[in-house]
Amino acid sequence: MMNPSDSQNDISPKGWRLRLYIAGQTAKSLAAISNLHRIVKKYLPEKIEIEIIDLLENPELAAVDHIIAIPTLIRKSPMPICKVIGDLSSTEKTLIGLQIKPPTNGS
Amino acid sequence: MLTTLDIQAPIKMPTGIEGFEHLAMGGLPMGRTTLLVGTSGSGKTIFSAEFLYRGITQYDRTGVFVTLEERPIEIMRNVKRVCWELVELVTSNRLAFVDGSPDPVPTEEVGKYNLEGLITQIRYAVQKVKATLVVIDSIGSLFHQFSDISKVRLEIFRLTEVMRELGVTTLMTAERLDEYGHISRHGVEEFISDNVIVLRNVLAEEKCRRTIQVLKMRGDVHSKGEYPFTISHTGITILPLSAMELTQESSNERIGTGNSDMDTMTNGGIFRDSIFLVSGPTGGGKTLMSAMFAAEGCRAGEHVLLLAYEESREQLLRNASSWGIDFAKWEREGLLRIVCQYPEAMGLEDHLLVIRRAIESFQPRRLIMDSVSAMERVASVRNFREFVIGLTSYMKQARVCSLFTSTTPQLSGGESVTETHISTITDVIVLLRYVEINGILRRGIAVIKMRGSQHDKRIREFTIDGDGMHVGNPFQNVQNIMLGVASVTPIRDADHFDKMFE
Numbered sequence: 001m002m003n004p005s006d007s008q009n010d011i012s013p014k015g016w017r018l019r020l021y022i023a024g025q026t027a028k029s030l031a032a033i034s035n036l037h038r039i040v041k042k043y044l045p046e047k048i049e050i051e052i053i054d055l056l057e058n059p060e061l062a063a064v065d066h067i068i069a070i071p072t073l074i075r076k077s078p079m080p081i082c083k084v085i086g087d088l089s090s091t092e093k094t095l096i097g098l099q100i101k102p103p104t105n106g107s
Numbered sequence: 108m109l110t111t112l113d114i115q116a117p118i119k120m121p122t123g124i125e126g127f128e129h130l131a132m133g134g135l136p137m138g139r140t141t142l143l144v145g146t147s148g149s150g151k152t153i154f155s156a157e158f159l160y161r162g163i164t165q166y167d168r169t170g171v172f173v174t175l176e177e178r179p180i181e182i183m184r185n186v187k188r189v190c191w192e193l194v195e196l197v198t199s200n201r202l203a204f205v206d207g208s209p210d211p212v213p214t215e216e217v218g219k220y221n222l223e224g225l226i227t228q229i230r231y232a233v234q235k236v237k238a239t240l241v242v243i244d245s246i247g248s249l250f251h252q253f254s255d256i257s258k259v260r261l262e263i264f265r266l267t268e269v270m271r272e273l274g275v276t277t278l279m280t281a282e283r284l285d286e287y288g289h290i291s292r293h294g295v296e297e298f299i300s301d302n303v304i305v306l307r308n309v310l311a312e313e314k315c316r317r318t319i320q321v322l323k324m325r326g327d328v329h330s331k332g333e334y335p336f337t338i339s340h341t342g343i344t345i346l347p348l349s350a351m352e353l354t355q356e357s358s359n360e361r362i363g364t365g366n367s368d369m370d371t372m373t374n375g376g377i378f379r380d381s382i383f384l385v386s387g388p389t390g391g392g393k394t395l396m397s398a399m400f401a402a403e404g405c406r407a408g409e410h411v412l413l414l415a416y417e418e419s420r421e422q423l424l425r426n427a428s429s430w431g432i433d434f435a436k437w438e439r440e441g442l443l444r445i446v447c448q449y450p451e452a453m454g455l456e457d458h459l460l461v462i463r464r465a466i467e468s469f470q471p472r473r474l475i476m477d478s479v480s481a482m483e484r485v486a487s488v489r490n491f492r493e494f495v496i497g498l499t500s501y502m503k504q505a506r507v508c509s510l511f512t513s514t515t516p517q518l519s520g521g522e523s524v525t526e527t528h529i530s531t532i533t534d535v536i537v538l539l540r541y542v543e544i545n546g547i548l549r550r551g552i553a554v555i556k557m558r559g560s561q562h563d564k565r566i567r568e569f570t571i572d573g574d575g576m577h578v579g580n581p582f583q584n585v586q587n588i589m590l591g592v593a594s595v596t597p598i599r600d601a602d603h604f605d606k607m608f609e
Contacts, residue, residue: 023223031218055224059231067224068207069253083210085253086218097215 016048017076018098021067024056028087032071035088043100075099117326120276123161124154126336126345131321132329135302140267140277141324142299145306150317150338151280152177154306155242156186157342158278159202160193162240169201170240171232171275173225175248179204182244189342203232209252216254222262226269233273241275247282267299301325307333314454316490319345335456335493344460346497362473362508363407365399368578369537372554372563377535380506381558382499384479386513387539392550392569393512394418395576396537397475398427398434400510404473405437412471412507414462415447416481430575444469450485455494458482462498466505474502478512499532534558542568542582552578 020036022029033052040048055062055070065074069085075098084097095101119133128134135141135158145151159170172193174182182204183193196202205228233241243266249259270277279299303322308315318333336345361376364383370376377383383400385393397413404411415423423445427434437443446465448458466474476498483491502509511533536555541548553566565581 021224023227028219028221035218055227059227062224062228062231063206066206066208066210067228068222068249069220069225070223070227071220072224074212081212083212083214084217085214086216086220089218093215093217097217099213 015077016044017051018048019051019053019065019074019076021053021055021062021065021070021072021074023070024054029071031087031089032073035091035094036073039088039091039094043095073098120162121166122158123165124157124343124345125341126334127319127343130319130330130334130345131304131324132327135276135278136324137276138271138274139302140270140279140300141302141304143278143280143304143306144283145280146283146308149306149308150336150343151306152182152185152244153189153338154343155244155278155280156182156191156193157189159240159242160186160191160196161342163196163201168240169236169238170242171203171205171229171236171238173205173207173229173232173241173243175207175243175252176209176245178208179206189338189340191342200236203236203238205229205232207248209248219258220253220255221258222249222253222266226262226266229266230269230273233275239275241270241277243277243279245280245282263299314486316454316456335490337454337456337460339460346456346459346493363403364396365401365403366396366576366578368569368576369396369399372552372567372578373535373557374561374563377508377557378559379508380503381508381534382502382532383508383510383535383537384513384533385510385537385539386515388515388541391515391539391541392552392571392576393514393539394423394426394477395430395571396539397477397510397512398423398430398432399575400473401434401437401443401475402427402432405440405442408442409472410441410469411437411443411473411475412465412469413443413445414465414474414476415445416450416476417478418447420445420447430571430573432575444471450481455482455486455490459494459497459501463501466501466507471507474507474509476509476511478514480513495532539569551582 018036018040020032022032036050040050053061055067065072071085071087073084073088073094075082075084080099082097082099084094088094092101092104096103117136117139119128119131119135120137121128121134143151143154156172159172162168163170172179172182177185186193193202197204205225207225207228229241229243232238246263249263250256253259267277267279281299302324305320305322307318307320309318310316317336317338319336320333321329321331334345336343360379362379363376364370364373385396387393401411401413413423418426424434434443434445438445444465446461448461450458452458453461479495482494486494499509533556535557538551538553538555540551540553542551543549550569550571551566552569554562554564567578567581569576569578571577
């Protein structure tokens with residue numbers, strides 16, 4: 001599901017919600033989107049809400065989550081809230097960044 | 108794409124920061140990025156905030172404050188100490204904050220990224236308030252937040268390009284570790300900007316000394332040295348010392364010194380806007396001369412400001428009354444203001460600021476500084492000289508007739524470092540000396556120099572009693588009065604040693 005909304009903060013705590021910020025259809029952004037879908041499909045429950053916010057279309061939304069780097073992926077729920085920045089080219093590291101997998105030695 | 112702005116000489120945008128326009132030949136280059144570097148605590152954030160604050164309130168502009176280190180609320184709190192209300196500017200849409208401060212949310216880097224998010228936020232804020240001024244404080248924080256150093260550098264450069272396209276004048280701050288050394292910590296300066304300003308906070312002679320220097324400014328012949336500045340409740344005040352030109356016309360109007368004998372020696376009194384140095388040993392008569400000078404002014408209904416760095420107010424009052432001069436009365440009448448300070452209380456730049464404020468508020472026609480050599484004790488030689496230049500420049504501009512006293516190290520005279528520094532700046536120099544002749548201690552006075560006028564070149568004897576100072580006859584047949592141990596000479600040599608004082 002893709003919807004550029006940011007108003008729901010009261011979704012059930014167990015439900016997964018990810019928000020990905022991009023800025024235009026650049027190579028990095030497209031890579032991040034496709035990497036994200038791949039990872040979500042394999043590792044996360046089916047019932048997940050993914051918002052993709054394109055700052056080129058909605059620049060005013062960058063301030064909401066203090067977005068400095070692009071792409072930025074935010075795990076909104078369930079807790080803990082955490083961020084991963086970059087094109088998500090490493091599945092392993094992305095899962096660690098989303099705190100789905102614990103950090104391994106040396107990573 | 109080259110624009111006309113690129114080819115012309117840079118137009119300058121005044122900042123409103125006191126003394127800066129003089130230093131930077133008009134202000135910051137319009138439409139460009141200027142890098143402001145300094146160590147931690149050197150005043151970068153205050154300077155940037157003042158740049159925005161004055162730009163908005165005095166020059167009717169709008170601005171964006173991009174804060175990369177502290178949160179907006181912390182910035183607003185910090186500058187409130189300097190009495191500026193930023194909140195009001197935000198609510199009235201004249202100032203927008205962009206919060207790029209480190210996010211407490213745990214963050215991992217996976218793969219490639221750029222800083223387009225920040226650039227988007229800044230662009231959006233600039234467009235929202237139609238800003239012409241932008242502050243970015245401080246880019247060092249980006250190097251802490253992100254590990255891809257070369258990417259961060261590239262993005263900072265890209266940011267300056269975006270700012271240029273938007274046509275805004277940008278002040279970007281960067282951190283450095285040493286006061287003298289590499290310009291900035293992460294080596295960004297080479298490609299960021301042709302315009303670099305350095306703020307320093309140096310510990311010298313146990314005092315903190317803040318200085319500002321225009322290191323580079325493209326297309327400009329700017330003042331190249333370091334200039335002291337202070338931060339007070341009105342913001343930053345830069346003291347452009349040696350750069351101040353004394354372009355004021357000299358006055359031909361003479362005023363009384365307070366002693367008619369002295370007036371005769373100076374051929375009618377001293378000029379209205381002169382600086383008068385009275386040098387002598389402790390107890391030599393300087394305080395009396397100052398008191399007479401003050402009395403003359405008060406009797407004429409003028410405001411007299413007495414800056415006392417050696418004696419307390421009570422002592423001054425007592426001394427004056429022993430010569431029949433009533434300071435207390437004139438204080439009550441609002442003609443005399445006495446300011447007592449310990450020289451050690453603050454750095455010379457702060458002293459200078461206090462003096463300037465006192466002159467601005469009291470508007471004296473006469474000023475006495477007793478003594479200027481007290482200041483010499485608490486500063487480095489360079490610092491002191493700058494202080495004297497700054498002070499005398501300001502007095503001239505303010506057209507205040509000033510009397511400085513200077514204490515010589517030895518009772519018989521001797522070289523005073525103070526005099527070495529200020530003798531070229533002062534207009535009138537009067538020396539007071541003890542003279543030992545045939546086992547008796549007597550007093551000598553001479554007008555060494557008087558710019559623009561004839562004066563009595565003879566060294567006269569003087570006495571002090573309950574009515575004040577009385578200048579008597581010149582010493583006859585005596586030499587070395589001013590230079591050392593007097594000795595009687597059989598030859599009438601008055602003309603000979605007069606020449607030594609030309």
